[in-house]
Amino acid sequence: MNEEAKQSIPQKSKKIGADGLSKKERRALKVAQKGDTPINHIENARNLPTGVSNNDTKQTIVKSEGGHQKQLQKGEVKQTIADTKKVLDSMQGYKNKCDRLQNKGTPDKDVTAAPTPSKAQLRAERRAVQEKQRLAKVIEKTEKIETDIKESPKTPIKLPAKKIEPKTDAQNEHRVYLFNHLYFNNPYIGDSQEQITDLHSSFIRLGVQYSSKTILGSNARCFALLLTLREFITDFSSPSNQEFCRSVEFYLQKNTSYLHKCRPIAVSMTNALKHFKLCLTQIDTNLSDFDKKNRLLDIIDTYKQEQIAKAGEAISIKVNEKITNKDVILTYGCSSLIRQLLLDAHREGKHFKVIIVDSRPLLEGREMLRTLVREGIDCTYGLINSVSFIMSKATKVLLGAHALLANGYVMSRVGTAQIALIAQNFNKPVLVCCETYKFCERVQTDCFVYNEIGDSDKLVNIDTTEKDSPLANWRQSKYLQPLNLLYDVTPPDFVTAVVTELGFLPCTSVPVVLRIKP
Numbered sequence: 001m002n003e004e005a006k007q008s009i010p011q012k013s014k015k016i017g018a019d020g021l022s023k024k025e026r027r028a029l030k031v032a033q034k035g036d037t038p039i040n041h042i043e044n045a046r047n048l049p050t051g052v053s054n055n056d057t058k059q060t061i062v063k064s065e066g067g068h069q070k071q072l073q074k075g076e077v078k079q080t081i082a083d084t085k086k087v088l089d090s091m092q093g094y095k096n097k098c099d100r101l102q103n104k105g106t107p108d109k110d111v112t113a114a115p116t117p118s119k120a121q122l123r124a125e126r127r128a129v130q131e132k133q134r135l136a137k138v139i140e141k142t143e144k145i146e147t148d149i150k151e152s153p154k155t156p157i158k159l160p161a162k163k164i165e166p167k168t169d170a171q172n173e174h175r176v177y178l179f180n181h182l183y184f185n186n187p188y189i190g191d192s193q194e195q196i197t198d199l200h201s202s203f204i205r206l207g208v209q210y211s212s213k214t215i216l217g218s219n220a221r222c223f224a225l226l227l228t229l230r231e232f233i234t235d236f237s238s239p240s241n242q243e244f245c246r247s248v249e250f251y252l253q254k255n256t257s258y259l260h261k262c263r264p265i266a267v268s269m270t271n272a273l274k275h276f277k278l279c280l281t282q283i284d285t286n287l288s289d290f291d292k293k294n295r296l297l298d299i300i301d302t303y304k305q306e307q308i309a310k311a312g313e314a315i316s317i318k319v320n321e322k323i324t325n326k327d328v329i330l331t332y333g334c335s336s337l338i339r340q341l342l343l344d345a346h347r348e349g350k351h352f353k354v355i356i357v358d359s360r361p362l363l364e365g366r367e368m369l370r371t372l373v374r375e376g377i378d379c380t381y382g383l384i385n386s387v388s389f390i391m392s393k394a395t396k397v398l399l400g401a402h403a404l405l406a407n408g409y410v411m412s413r414v415g416t417a418q419i420a421l422i423a424q425n426f427n428k429p430v431l432v433c434c435e436t437y438k439f440c441e442r443v444q445t446d447c448f449v450y451n452e453i454g455d456s457d458k459l460v461n462i463d464t465t466e467k468d469s470p471l472a473n474w475r476q477s478k479y480l481q482p483l484n485l486l487y488d489v490t491p492p493d494f495v496t497a498v499v500t501e502l503g504f505l506p507c508t509s510v511p512v513v514l515r516i517k518p
Contacts (some may be wrong), residue, residue, distance in 0.1 A: 027080075070422045094472055156405040176483050182453050202231040203255040207262035208449045213454075216364065218402045218438060219308060219336050222268035225259075226304050229276065233296050244289045245280050248296070252277075254339065264452055267403035267411070267440045273418050275303060314501035316341035316435050319398070320348060322431070327352040328394045330423075332384075333413045334364035335400025337433050339371055342398075346377050359384040361458040383413050385387035387422055397423045401434035402496075406514070408492035408507035410434075414485050415449075429496045432507075434518060439510050447488045454484035476500075 029269060068163060101123070117125075189432050206228045209215045213223050238247040256273060265273075279299045283292055315337060321328070322346045329352055331338050353375055358365030364380065381504050382390050399419065405412040423430050423475065433473070444450060459482050460471045474480050491505035499505075502513065 001097050006276040018081070018237065020277065030090070033326050044057075044164055050494070054219055072141050093405060152296050179448065179453060179483060179485075181452070182451055198251070199230045199255055200228075200251075201234065202228040203258060207259050210259065210263040213362075216362070217334075218266050218268045219265050219312075219435075222272050222437075223304065223308060225269050225272060226300050230297060230300050232302070234292055236293070243285065244286070244292050245283055249277065250279055267442075269440050271437050272303060272307075273442075276300070307435065311435040311437070311501040312340055313335050315435070315499050316344045318499055318503065319431065319433065320345045320350070323350055323352060325351045327396060327420050328355060330355040330359045330391065330394035330419075330428075331368070331399045332399055332416060332419045333359075333362075334366075334368040335433070337435075338400050339368055339432065342372060342377065343375055346375055349436060351379065355380045355382070355390055357384055357390065357415075357419060361454070362413075364413070384418065387419060391422050391426045391428065394426075394428055397428050397430045399432050401432050401438045402487055403438050403442075404432075404434050404498065404507070405444050405489070406439075406441050406510050406511055407445065408510060409444060410490040410492075410495060410498075410507065411440075411444070412490065414488045416495070417488045417490040420490045424494050431497055431499055432490075433499045436502060436513055439517075440511055441514060444489055448487060452482055452486040454486050456484055459484040 045349055056366070101499070156465055164310075205254060206215075210221070211243060215357050229252075232252070233248070236243040236248060236251070256265070276296075276299065280296065283295055287295070319341045327350075329342070331342075331354065345352065354372055356365045356369050356372075358381065360383075369379055369381050380390070397419065399410075399412065399416055401410050401412045410420075412432075442450070459475050471480075495507050496506055497504045500513075505513070
């Protein structure tokens, strides 16, 4: 078939660019010129067409490596395509050779080989390696420390001398954790000479009496404080170039802080000291020291007479109005105010009986019993565990108070709340006798926050004739923690009325009295 017949045969149309080459032909030319054809594209490049475009008259422009353009004719294009195919064949052979070498170095896959480890197994292996590395580091550190110890000099190192403090483990061993904030160390245990150098002798004596519980009762403690304060003012002389009232306040603070270390100060004592310090700041500074001293002594005497003595007399008069013949009055412990008003009622010719309820370990009711029997009053004595049987015989209940709190709760000797509770159950009137100088702004609903803890030995040691007591060596037991609380609080619901020098008042009137008092 001649060339004219071949040309007359219809050929498949191809997209020819301006240079007379198809897209695949242009890509093959570029690869041939650069010489860095990737192996992955060899198969695609082998399918390049052998023919050229129908437009044989058009020229092809190829960009050389140097950047110059070169025109190629039809024959040159075919030659270039052939060269490109040769290069691709050689590259394919090199690829096959590399694959054979790689397959030759690796053994054939065994069907029975172990499966590849999972991610969890790989994490476990990495964790084990890390643990081994940590262990190795620890061993290295210990070996370094041992070598340092061996190489350390044998000469002793002089350290600063340390003060040896007494061990308190034996004391803390028998403490109740809930009341741990209430325990305090007595300053008379051990050497206390450094603490009493600048103190007045009367305050030192009073601290000893407080610590040993020689003086008991809110009124007795406040009265003793006022007497000690009077001695302190009488013997006091201000230092040179110092104002009298300021120096009195400075040294008084030292003495009162010492009393607080011996035993927590009562509410009555706190109010008395507050009143004294207030009057101390109101004294005229133009007066002489002698006049200031006399003014302070008058303030102490006035407070003692008005707030304690006369207030007690007024309360006694008001309670006597409620006591009738053939009354059976139940009282608890030994309140100085209750004892005085019972004696006054008996001296007025009233016939009544008194039931004295007492409790360990103080047994203050014995003193009340001795005093009333000496005056000829018919008395009955019993412990607090029998109060539920005795209460039915009583007609009135008279109780003393250590302090009256702002929320109406009555703070008194431990056991008072139990007496008031049983009296309310039996529908007996409960009268609490309390002077207004014992009113306090503090709010308290339980006996845990503020209280006093007594001696545990007095609570544990039983007054008995038995030779072998099971509690004789209670400190050697790790499981026994005695707790000797001195006060409790009585809710206002259990109190019928509070008898003061102002009259019969409800428990909730404490804020009003504190506001109107000077």
